[in-house]
Amino acid sequence: MSTTASNTTRSRGKEPAGEKVADWVDGRLGIYSLAKANMRKIFPDHWSFMLGEVCLYSFLIIILTGVYLTLFFHPSMNEVVYHGSYVPLQGQLMSEAFNSTLHISFEVRGGLLIRQIHHWAALIFLAGMFVHMMRVFFTGAFRKPREINWMFGFLLFVLGMFTGFTGYSLPDDLLSGTGVRFMEGAILSVPIIGTYISYFLFGGEFPGHDFVARFYSIHILLLPGIMLGLVVGHLILVFYHKHTQFAGPGKTNNNVVGMPLLPVYMAKAGGFFFLVFGAITAVAAIAQINPIWAIGPYRPDQVSTGAQPDWYMGFSEGLIRTMPGWEINFAGHTLVLGVFIPLMIFPLVLVAIAVYPFLEAWVTGDRREHHILDRPRNVPTRTAFGAAWIAWYFVLLVGGGNDLWATHFHLSINAITWFVRIGFFVVPVLTFVVTKRICLGLQRRDKDKVLHGRESGIIKRLPHGEFIEVHEPLSQEQLYTLTAHHQYEPVEIGPTVDENGVERKVGGTQKLRAKLSSAYYGEDGQISKPTVEEYKEITSGHGHH
Numbered sequence: 001m002s003t004t005a006s007n008t009t010r011s012r013g014k015e016p017a018g019e020k021v022a023d024w025v026d027g028r029l030g031i032y033s034l035a036k037a038n039m040r041k042i043f044p045d046h047w048s049f050m051l052g053e054v055c056l057y058s059f060l061i062i063i064l065t066g067v068y069l070t071l072f073f074h075p076s077m078n079e080v081v082y083h084g085s086y087v088p089l090q091g092q093l094m095s096e097a098f099n100s101t102l103h104i105s106f107e108v109r110g111g112l113l114i115r116q117i118h119h120w121a122a123l124i125f126l127a128g129m130f131v132h133m134m135r136v137f138f139t140g141a142f143r144k145p146r147e148i149n150w151m152f153g154f155l156l157f158v159l160g161m162f163t164g165f166t167g168y169s170l171p172d173d174l175l176s177g178t179g180v181r182f183m184e185g186a187i188l189s190v191p192i193i194g195t196y197i198s199y200f201l202f203g204g205e206f207p208g209h210d211f212v213a214r215f216y217s218i219h220i221l222l223l224p225g226i227m228l229g230l231v232v233g234h235l236i237l238v239f240y241h242k243h244t245q246f247a248g249p250g251k252t253n254n255n256v257v258g259m260p261l262l263p264v265y266m267a268k269a270g271g272f273f274f275l276v277f278g279a280i281t282a283v284a285a286i287a288q289i290n291p292i293w294a295i296g297p298y299r300p301d302q303v304s305t306g307a308q309p310d311w312y313m314g315f316s317e318g319l320i321r322t323m324p325g326w327e328i329n330f331a332g333h334t335l336v337l338g339v340f341i342p343l344m345i346f347p348l349v350l351v352a353i354a355v356y357p358f359l360e361a362w363v364t365g366d367r368r369e370h371h372i373l374d375r376p377r378n379v380p381t382r383t384a385f386g387a388a389w390i391a392w393y394f395v396l397l398v399g400g401g402n403d404l405w406a407t408h409f410h411l412s413i414n415a416i417t418w419f420v421r422i423g424f425f426v427v428p429v430l431t432f433v434v435t436k437r438i439c440l441g442l443q444r445r446d447k448d449k450v451l452h453g454r455e456s457g458i459i460k461r462l463p464h465g466e467f468i469e470v471h472e473p474l475s476q477e478q479l480y481t482l483t484a485h486h487q488y489e490p491v492e493i494g495p496t497v498d499e500n501g502v503e504r505k506v507g508g509t510q511k512l513r514a515k516l517s518s519a520y521y522g523e524d525g526q527i528s529k530p531t532v533e534e535y536k537e538i539t540s541g542h543g544h545h
């Protein structure tokens with residue numbers, strides 16, 4: 001701070017304590033210039049922009065509760081005899097991990113609630129990421145310059161799945177052990193190196209004595225550490241790029257219309273954190289999750305019926321449960337294709353998401369920056385791809401819970417398995433076609449609204465007996481919003497013969513690109529926006545009710 005400033009404050013009398021502290025910190029960290037540059041940073045308002053915050057807050061809640069659990073959890077597979085307060089398990093042999101989780105649940109003050117909050121927050125965190133990712137996808141917020149942030153987010157999603165899986169495995173109960181056994185089976189199906197990886201991971205034959213301790217360091221240190229770094233990077237990039245916004249009057253690619261970070265956005269965000277915390281705590285207090293005492297300790301020779309992974313891992317379970325049990329013998333080695341093929345499809349389902357922004361940019365040839373969001377209906381092919389992917393994911397989830405679907409809905413488990421096998425191929429295609437039709441229909445309706453106004457529901461009878469519905473013209477604001485989107489031309493292959501009559505070779509990828517591009521922006525891919533002439537012609541009297 002300058003001397004004049006400190007002289008003035010001294011002349012006014014005693015400096016307030018807060019100001020003193022702030023001056024002290026500013027002298028060391030330069031917070032005044034940092035605050036000046038960022039305090040008035042503008043955030044646009046839309047309910048869907050709160051989904052990223054749900055991810056952030058549930059992640060913080062997971063860390064807070066996780067730290068409390070580490071105080072009491074023993075990551076050891078040493079066998080002990082249970083002498084705790086849960087009578088039905090008295091005298092049973094179990095691992096220390098299972099024993100300490102029972103101790104957390106029954107004896108530690110607030111232990112069961114914290115365990116439940118940790119587990120529920122994990123489910124909500126992953127669901128939040130799923131929905132946040134869909135919001136970013138369907139609005140095209142992943143386009144330049146946000147592709148790298150999309151990749152950061154994608155990594156967070158995948159790491160979140162594995163952190164959840166390792167956490168789920170820690171209590172060493174029958175359900176979690178069955179999940180780890182499932183993973184071991186999948187690893188063993190990898191030709192040549194599968195057995196080595198399994199031995200390395202479990203420190204010998206499954207289950208061995210090490211996996212809980214190993215999963216523990218991965219669960220509380222390695223993966224959350226990487227995730228924390230990624231979250232910080234993710235938020236720095238959101239700040240750096242500035243937030244996107246939906247089209248509307250006054251909103252352009254070069255500005256952001258909304259509320260300043262301080263005080264409005266911070267107050268809202270702070271309140272929202274407590275809301276998310278409260279909601280998760282309420283769910284955790286009401287709905288029981290993972291009652292390990294009812295499931296019992298893990299024994300490799302036992303498996304319970306109705307065993308299910310947490311929802312985000314369900315699709316991988318579905319892939320394996322519904323795959324035919326193919327097995328071949330190759331040069332004296334057994335290849336378990338029934339497990340190996342699903343194991344290979346698993347990353348493909350995920351990688352399809354990761355690379356999408358780059359694929360779309362290549363197909364459309366679009367290299368511009370985008371800060372105005374798309375309405376999903378205005379990009380029908382992308383929206384249809386997204387919907388097809390979600391439908392595919394849910395078909396696999398049904399496969400992952402085929403036994404529960406069978407028992408709850410009194411269906412044949414074989415019928416469900418066949419439904420999933422056929423649905424795996426058919427449902428995404430059907431969803432794609434239907435979604436694209438719906439989007440085009442909505443675009444037609446928008447066009448109609450722009451040209452003919454909104455249907456008011458008021459029916460009038462004209463003097464000569466004809467009935468008409470009164471259409472109200474849209475406001476200028478609505479007209480702008482409905483017509484603000486840019487419509488692209490499909491990328492063409494161009495002439496295949498040059499001016500000298502020499503034929504130019506067109507590669508397969510170029511042809512594919514042109515085909516995909518016309519699917520995005522060709523005649524079947526979008527409804528042309530109303531032109532100014534059309535609008536003037538109609539609104540100047542003829543044909544306008």
Ligand code: HEM
Nearest residue numbers: 049051052053055056129133141150153154156157243244
């Ligand atoms: C730990 C998980 C995550 C956290 C804490 C997080 C947090 C946030 C926050 C707070 C925002 C700004 C507000 C909003 O648009 O909702 C945001 C934006 C964004 N997120 Fe995430 N996110 C996470 C996961 C993901 C995932 C899984 C993806 C996609 C694969 C993703 C991609 C993006 C993108 C591209 C933006 C910029 C959007 C824009 O400016 O419109 N994020 N994220």
Ligand code: HEM
Nearest residue numbers: 066067069070073115119122163164167168170220224290
């Ligand atoms: C994205 C991050 C995380 C996710 C998705 C996650 C998820 C889970 C899940 C589902 C469980 C099983 C809970 C149960 O018993 O029903 C668990 C257990 C556990 N987690 Fe996490 N966790 C995360 C981060 C952390 C962190 C950062 C810590 C510690 C600093 C931690 C510490 C623990 C401990 C000690 C257990 C075993 C105790 C128990 O099962 O109750 N977790 N975690």
